[in-house]
Amino acid sequence: MDLLNTLVDKGLRRELPTREEALAVLATSDDDLLDVVAAAGKVRRHWFGRRVKLNYLVNLKSGLCPEDCSYCSQRLGSKAEILKYTWLKPDQASQAAAAGLAGGAKRVCLVASGRGPTDRDVDRVSETIKTIKDQNEGVEVCACLGLLSDGQAERLREAGADAYNHNLNTSEATYGDITTTHTYADRVDTVQKAHAAGLSACSGLIAGMGESDEDLVDVVFSLRDLDPDSVPVNFLIPMEGTPLSTEWNLTPQRCLRILAMVRFVCPDAEVRIAGGREVHLRTMQPLALHLANSIFLGDYLTSEGQAGKTDLEMIADAGFEVEGSDQVTLPQHRAAAVEGGCGSHESAGCGSVCGSHEGADVCGTAAVPAVSEPRTDLVAVRRRGAGTDLAPNA
């Protein structure tokens, strides 16, 4: 297929596809799906080999957020029966992190609910970062604390944070439909602050919130402009008690097309399958490893993932290998930029839980939208690990 040959060539050269090409990937038919995976898989292997990076989430502070992000079980007014607790102490967070690292993770993602941290919160998280780094040699730490004020990214960097996550989530045009308490521009600003402070930026999206293909392409192209090193792709978990609880829009095939499109648009970035992997990809998870080079091990912030042991078996069975702490995740040109701090990225910008098919004719028959049955049976609220007395899943 000409489209796929073109996209592979561009991916190997880090050349941006056209919007029409990205839309055409989303519009491919089920008959073409394996060809799409194989093509995007070539780009994935060129930049990341067969390595899978494992990341481990530690929810430092859960629930009771004043913001109103519709997809989030921790939002203002959420009726979801999630764990709610205030800041974990540094030793508690370090203990949770150690479980993930023992399970094979190399990055720990420290997440806290809320609009953004106060300066006192930054002190608190700084202490936690230092404790985790003291107790676990070589660990990468990513902080995800919401919108940053001036100087906070620099302070986190000084405390030893390697990365900062803040997702764009959806297109600028639809952002106001999802959240009203902050703006898309606020989110872009925080990703740029993190980047400018020399943190490795992590910023991604959530698919399945009722967006169009154009929205998905818009947000992924915006991410490419911001040039994050890591791009988490979340598939909405429609949690009971949230406004989006009835949005069951995704099929495993749709998820694979979305991941392939992200890989083609951000070929040399760490593409991570984030929340919703088990719920929406289901038995197709191993195929998705040909597209993404990174996953979360074990549980998510407020919901449970499959057993960490099952994650490891899946990676081995699919012929991939867990990335070791002695291996560098990013391609050399990106890793060098992170080591040297900000300034080497292509673009001017320095970031848990993708309509109409303009380019469909490129690939022949457009995808027939499959009916997506609600799979509430696959959604389980997290009841173990951080904030509980039970052992974490890792």
Ligand code: SF4
């Ligand atoms: S995504 Fe973050 S800011 Fe938005 S409601 Fe959830 S915890 Fe709050």
